[in-house]
Amino acid sequence: MYRDHSVGVVMPAYNEEGFVGDVICDLPEFVDRVYVIDDCSTDGTWDEIREAASRDAAADDEPVAETALLADGGDSALSERATIGDPVGRVIPIRHRENRGAGGAIKTGYLAAVGDDMDVTVTVDADGQMDLEQMPRLIDPIVDGEAEYAKGNRLLYREFRQDMPRFRFLGNSILTFLTKIASGYWKTMDPQNGYTAISGYALANVGVESMYEYYGYCNDLLVKLNAKGMRVADVAIPAIYGDEASSISYPTYIRRVSWMLFKNFCWRLKVKYLVLDFHPLALFYVFGTATAALGVLGGLWSLYVKYANGDPLFVRASLSLLLFLIGSLFLMFAMLFDMQVNEQKEVQIRE
Structure with missing residues (x-):
């Protein structure tokens, strides 16, 4: 629990052997539930998830609350997508039946968090790029009632901008501008940042079932949040880089996400300014x-x-x-x- 709020962590993992285990074991003690989604990895990621879950449980003396997720075999939308393993301490290993991409794994984890009625759900990558000590900075705006959704922003750090490859920085800038237009959050930057936290209320009402299942899921979620009138906090959080390698093809990524944002922009105008209000x-x-x-x-x-x-x-x-x-x-x-x-x-x- 964090300030009397239950906290769940959604962790997508695809071929993250050598990284995912350390991330699981390094999660803060206040995290109540960890949903680790193996997106049909072809290496030893699944075995490392289960081994790390055992180590994490052995190191944790606190009793873990029972999960409602497995009470009836899991939510139908969730059970159609994945096989849910037995909880090991606070960790629930989840394995996709087919590769669904980063957004698909996040969506699966969100469905699990909704099923367990988490007050706050944080998304953390399995590659170790996210500073876990910064997690309270994302949760605080939600607990304090300032926002329903909080996301990290690496672009506020000059060192990050200088170290980012020029093509990647250009692509990030283009998608940031397009996301501002599509979502209506004009001050928000670095929308591709996957270090986020969302309230249980927002997660239950934003329409997770229709969430985009490619890398642009963060951008898609911002549009959905705005259409529902949710408040968003942009939090300065640095990134950590090591030996991990990105699997994103940026030309494909920019093309597909740009088209998605155009469709979402049209949808937001219709829903927010014509249907729900004028x-x-x-x-x-x-x-x-x-x-x-x-x-x-x-x-x-x-x-x-x-x-x-x-x-x-x-x-x-x-x-x-x-x-x-x-x-x-x-x-x-x-x-x-x-x-x-x-x-x-x-x-x-x-x-």
């Missing part, structure tokens, strides 16, 4: 996008006519530019309104 910024976004796109198409058509027939370019090009500027103006107004609506939904916690 705000004209949704219409501003639609009109601005359509008008700006028409201006771009008009400009391209003007160039085509100019070089195909030799017709004057000035009138057509001027009209196209005017349409583009009007559309861009409406888009900026829409973004400004969106910032104002969500201004009180963001908390930033620095060092």
